[in-house]
Amino acid sequence: MRRLAALGAGAALTLNMPAVRARDAQLEKITLAGWSKPITEIINLLAEPDKGFFRAQGLALDYLPGAGGGDALRNLLSGQADVAFTDPGSFFAALDKGARLRAVYDIYPQNVFNVVTLASSGITAPSDLKGKRIGVYSLSSGTRQNLQILLQQAGLSEDDVTVVVTGLLNFAPLIQGQVDATAATDTGLALARRRGVGEVHVIEVGKYLNYSSDLLVVREATYQQDKDRLRRFLAAYRRSVEWMIGEPGQAASLAQRRAIDGQDAALNREIIDVRNRSSVSDLTRRRGLGTLDLASLQQAADAYLKLGLISRGIAVRDVVALDLLPE
Known part of the structure; x- marks a missing residue:
């Protein structure tokens, strides 16, 4: 120009x-x-x-x-x-x-939602979430709604887990052991990996209900x-x-x-x-x-x-x- x-x-x-x-x-x-x-x-x-x-x-x-x-x-x-x-x-x-x-x-x-666990937790499937503490952004967020859908696909409900509101910075509670798993999005996971979350297992909601x-x-x-x-x-x-x-x-x-x-x-x-x-x-x-x-x-x-x-x-x-x- x-x-x-x-x-x-x-x-x-x-x-x-x-x-x-x-x-x-x-x-x-x-x-x-x-x-x-x-x-x-x-x-x-x-x-x-x-x-x-x-x-x-x-x-x-x-x-x-x-x-x-x-x-x-x-x-x-x-x-x-x-x-x-x-x-x-x-x-x-x-x-x-x-x-x-x-x-x-x-x-x-x-579907961009997932549930993430530390590799050391032994949680690798939706059925493994029974009795666990799971973080969500908020009670009105897509992370919670998609967690409910994931649990439903495994024959579970929120009554079978403990839902913990962690806010958007939800990977810190996972690393610190305050929750056993955290519900997130693909971009949230990318950011967490960038910040050193370490080895994790990712349960993708889309593999159970891809919408x-x-x-x-x-x-x-x-x-x-x-x-x-x-x-x-x-x-x-x-x-x-x-x-x-x-x-x-x-x-x-x-x-x-x-x-x-x-x-x-x-x-x-x-x-x-x-x-x-x-x-x-x-x-x-x-x-x-x-x-x-x-x-x-x-x-x-x-x-x-x-x-x-x-x-x-x-x-x-x-x-x-x-x-x-x-x-």
Whole structure:
């Protein structure tokens, strides 16, 4: 760009700046309510000022930070956002309470939750968790919900274990022996390994029930009345994920500037690699990123009902939209 400027292109750019400002003023604003602060694993969104995926679709992206999937849905239902980045558990709970919502994109079709034990513990299977102390982020977190699902698959329940709230720094209690196992996510485990947790055994919930970890969700009214804008938003979102998968090194470098936890480029790359793996499934390889798997989501909804996490059955086919993404 500096060489082009020296050849006179700089003058052309200057002359065109009013046109650029006029174009930007014509962009349609769209607000995405997230479950998190601006962290490395969502660098595909944070990179918008640099990459312009949404701008190319005529959209001005606004990211609204949150503190969990339930928070993202509250911001959506209150009208502060157009789309929510949330987990299936929060989605099911909102539907159970009467909210009219649609899931429109599967962000992470792979289950990213796990239960981790120290290798010396001898705990290697869900059935070994009986009578043990297990850490979770909070009682309303996905770590607890997925622990319940894992126990259910082994014929156990929370009555068979002791659940301990450890907060986000849940690997310290494991190392210190305050819990026998801890429920976490794949990125949480990557960070713990980086910080020297040592040899561990990982029980992946996805090997027992592999369903989506996060979805893009909209209000039913938005789905019915604003399909063009949603299609453009999803096209841009898919393109941003394709970039993150195709250029992980560039994404890790941008995270150093854009993410609040992005100081370590090597750690950024680890987190991005983990997230990229969770963004792809056999179904998305055939039909494109974001494709919703109705069968696995229905299995999850049925499991939530059996656990008493929701009070009524949910017919997943009635609360997802399959017509907004091109195959």
